[in-house]
Amino acid sequence: MKNTPLAIDVIETKTSNIDSVDFDNLVFGNVFADHMMECDYHDGQWQNPTIKPYGPIQLDPSAKVFHYGQAIFEGMKAFKDDDDQVWLFRPVANIERFNKSSQRLAIPEFPQDVFLEGLEALLNLDRDWIKKGFGNSLYIRPFVIATEKGVSASPSKSYKFMIICSPAKSYYSGEVRVFFADKFSRAADGGVGYAKAAGNYGAQFYPTNLAKEEGYQQIVWTDANSHEYLEEAGTMNIFFRVGDKLITAPTSDRILDGVTRKSVLTLAEELGIEAEVRRIKVSEIVEAAEKGELKEIFGSGTAATINPVRGFGNKGKKYELPQLEDSYASLLKQKLMEIQYNKAEDKFGWRYAVKKN
């Protein structure tokens, strides 16, 4: 999207909620910072971007988002360094993916400059919500919903763009075990799996509940045609370490092109870890596990960062992974965080300094 001269209105809150928040005991995504950004699309244009106190929105019960799931979102994080500077991590990658998701859902793209300018203004207003220290961050949730009234299945003519922010520690508390999907699936070829379409997530809840009953926290989705190839988890891309080699599935129209995933691949190369991007057979991972060659599985994602997986289940059998001292997961997580929190050189230009206003 080209530059658009949209001035952003700012209405500051009179009463901050920050003192009511226990920052040491945050549940992911439960508490929201004082302000939010809002921008409406109507008459063919995004109009009046505004930052204002966090609060409820009003919609007609026939608004298309409720009926047709015409909605997409992103997930980003802001970090604070020891000098109180606030950093974003590869924000343009998220904004570009936001607009790619929008396109697939027939939603008008949002101008990149207004997105970034609004986000920076928002982060400056709510900078006290960003705590220092590895693991602390402000999780940023930009999203768009279809707001037109009317129950006929066609694209909305009006939309609401919003950014809300939630202070975060870790996404998963406790150990994570995953289940390899053998019946349900997440995405079809030619579908919307590569987009952060709202409907992709709700569709996973029921199969994930079934997996939870068996002691797994997440499902690793396989291809819908054969269930022979491992693809990604519900909110994370997945890496396997067989011997000393790291493997992850290629992105496709079924798999989200994760920002953390591509950063991990770059960091692996820098660290001299051999990494392969190729289709991964379930049978090959099971075999490697049985031979003791499967050393690690981990997930990568903005919310989850790099998340070690303790074990997996496949066709009724449970497998536990060894607990390594020097795991790739912890090595890569350390490297990633050093960049995110401005503790290491930013060789790849991933850090984005939020301008103070």
Add this chain to the structure above:
Amino acid sequence: MKNTPLAIDVIETKTSNIDSVDFDNLVFGNVFADHMMECDYHDGQWQNPTIKPYGPIQLDPSAKVFHYGQAIFEGMKAFKDDDDQVWLFRPVANIERFNKSSQRLAIPEFPQDVFLEGLEALLNLDRDWIKKGFGNSLYIRPFVIATEKGVSASPSKSYKFMIICSPAKSYYSGEVRVFFADKFSRAADGGVGYAKAAGNYGAQFYPTNLAKEEGYQQIVWTDANSHEYLEEAGTMNIFFRVGDKLITAPTSDRILDGVTRKSVLTLAEELGIEAEVRRIKVSEIVEAAEKGELKEIFGSGTAATINPVRGFGNKGKKYELPQLEDSYASLLKQKLMEIQYNKAEDKFGWRYAVKKN
């Protein structure tokens, strides 16, 4: 679901909007009747079903429906006969499908008796919105949305059930031509295609826009694996008439089990029309069209009723269908409407008389 003794509160509107509506020029799903039904789920239970004046709802911007598409809906119609009796068509089939959709989206099922009782009370209040005469109806849209605050991808703990109603004439105005999908797809094996999940619909808008640019109003989806088999359209099941035989695809976890579809199959049998339910190859339909043996294509759905298709496109080639005097589509539509509007005997027990209160 078992019977639950939930009393329904009724708050009547003080100002009806009915006089502002031009019932001769209705656009589908654009105008809503005076009242709506609302019922919230929290603390593990559906609570306080209420009928009240139609109006906006307020939600937190982090409500899960906006982010994870945890939402499902139904589509039903009410008809009025010459004696002012209001009828529903096979409502229990819709309520059962509603709960099947809910289950797949990890949404708590809604009690059938409260659904039907509430709907009847609503229809009685808004009975003036139901006009007599073939083609006139009140389109009924029950739906559930996830309302819990919080941006973590897990099932909501609270929900809102609603029924809103919109006076309707026909769904499609003008001729309908369809495009056979060869790249995009609607549903995966093991996915949510068989459910009326909100996300299934928004995901079709972009490919449908592309088809519209080529002069088609709808896409006939094919199987995601090979695009070799014809499945269903965006809001209709699809029938093909080759020679004098009617063919339609079997339902599966990718295809909605349409109430109109199964009614058409029953009516066809009654009328002595040979009907086959089996997988249908794209190539076989193209071949039949080229040999002049493809006599009709029509869609079936609550909103669209029985909708003749004038032509189709496949791999860049356009095909027109003959215009028959005695089409199966018009014959079946007539039979169906006679039952719906209480003009014919109800052999199959499809009509449901709305009790006056």
